[in-house]
Amino acid sequence: MTDAANTPAPSDMTPAKGSLHVLDARTKKRNAAEARFRIYGLSAVVIGLVFLVVLLTTILSNGVGAFQQTFISAQVYLDPAKLDKKGERDIEDIKKVSTFGYTPLIQQALFDKVQELGVETPLDSAKDMKALISASAAAIVRDEVIANPDLIGQTVEFRLLAASRVDGYLKGRVTREAVARDKNIDAEHLDLVDALREAGVIAKGFNLSFITGADASESRPEQAGLGVSMLGSFFMMLVVLALSLPIGVAASIYLEEFAPKNRLTDIIEVNISNLAAVPSIVFGILGLAVFIQFMHLPQSAPLVGGLVLTLMTLPTIIISTRASLKAVPPSIRDAALGVGASKMQSVFHHVLPLAMPGILTGTIIGLAQALGETAPLLLIGMVGYIATNYPDGLAGGFVDPNSAMPAQIYEWAKRADPAYYERAWGGIIILLVFLMTMNIIAILLRRRFERRW
């Protein structure tokens, strides 16, 4: 009856004369709009994918080189006259010989090799070999001798790091044109490198120390590794996990299940959402003021970094935990209360297990975010050339000055030597592998918990 008032009287209506097989104008317009929308959507996805592919190929092509390093094999005669003048094999005496004592031996060993191979080269002294060998080579040989003093007097085969210019030449980073303006290496050396490479003395190999090693000084990019800052990140993540998971989950359970709904809790809720959007550097300066200047915790320590990142991660965890608690159907709470469970029993026995996949996913996403965070670390001193050695033990891991993976990458990208540029990209690859692993763990945990029923 009411329909009659809205539609024109039957006599005014144009009778539906069109066949179903012919589209009328409105339908055509609608279909065109839908088709356009699909094209927009599809092109957005394609553009996104193109950028992703470009990003990944750039990262891989720039960074893969860092996992390869050029090594020189040399038979070094560990001359007792130079390394242990007293001849008593006293470890204290041997330790007195610095790396400067070892450098000539290595240079001599390489020069002998060149002579033995009969390579024609204008470089006619052992000292000329300096440009080929990394400054860290002497330290490697020295460490080996100190660990094993009986080697003195023998000729030992070492696999030594080549200088970063040689490494760059083998990887195509250093070209003969560029060498003309380079004080560190010249064309004669490159000729020699070519000859030694043919003879198998110089070769590229897998660079384990890039993954496990410590950072190195500005002039020795060939020695720098991500290992120590990886430990720094690891200890920070321990702090973040140990603090933010229990605090975040407890806060969310309280807010979601127990707290009265009033103005105060509304304000808290809004502020938690706002905190999630606060720039991370703000947390950094807060950490600097509270943890370092007020509480006098050690600077540059993963403990402080972890505390700052905890503050940053908490809102993420609280928001995702509350969302997953909210998603648990209220009928489950009713059921538990109906059989006489207390509020807390209903939450811990029924609601929390059901919310677990969401909580874990949120936590791991929060951790991944914290793992990649750089800005707050700049303010608490976890950046720069800090770590040269592995931390001593577990306690040391938390309080010894260290860096973190993203801060280390930033530091490398900042350095002048192009060899560090390559290492920065390599570091990005490692960081991405970690993030991907964490995401996969999140997905697996989610599946595992959901498959239970």
Next chain:
Amino acid sequence: MYDAVNTEQSVQQTETKISARNVQVYYGDTHAIKDVDVDIADKTVTAFIGPSGCGKSTFLRCLNRMNDTIDICRVEGRIELDGEDIYDPKVDPVQLRAKVGMVFQKPNPFPKSIYDNIAYGPRIHGMARNKAELDEIVERALRRGAIWDEVKDRLDAPGTGLSGGQQQRLCIARAVATEPEVLLMDEPCSALDPIATAQVEELIDELRQNYSVVIVTHSMQQAARVSQKTAFFHLGNLVEFGDTSQIFTNPEDPRTESYITGRIG
């Protein structure tokens, strides 16, 4: 009207299990239940009928204080279970709910095994000293829920994997597992098909021997079939309360008659 109720009580000589006097319920500013007086007898099925939004579910939820979970809900008046005021500050709602079990509109088994669904209540109330006792309680509850034969071979299967009717009987079994004295049912058959409904109704009739059952229903046929007492609610008022046979055949209040014959609702 109240005299009529009292006469009914005295005639039947049944013991009053729950007595409500002058109950008012407010949701914020809304006055949802007004001046409700009712006596619910032991070992009897009492049906609450009435149009949607009339307050019958709200009143049912007052009887085991499930309304406590709603922040804005406020209950006034006096509700006694065996002569004890259940809204007394000394009463812990958790203890009350162990005595007054509840079955909900939608079957809501825990996402756990059938066994754990039943065993949960007895476990938290410490009713079993060992596994054997617990097994016994579970079996007894499932038998009372008339579902034992269907699930005895798959107690480890998830309760959520059962059919709707089985789930609802599982929920009834879960409610009786804690040995309640009163069983509240909030439209227990509204999500079930006619066959499952018939099974649940049959079950309700059996449960009457041990418990005082209060059932909210939208189906007047169901009220007529399962209950001995019927209360008709309208706009928050208890309009009429009496023997089911009397309410359906010879209602005193014109509003009851209109509802039963389908003129309001």
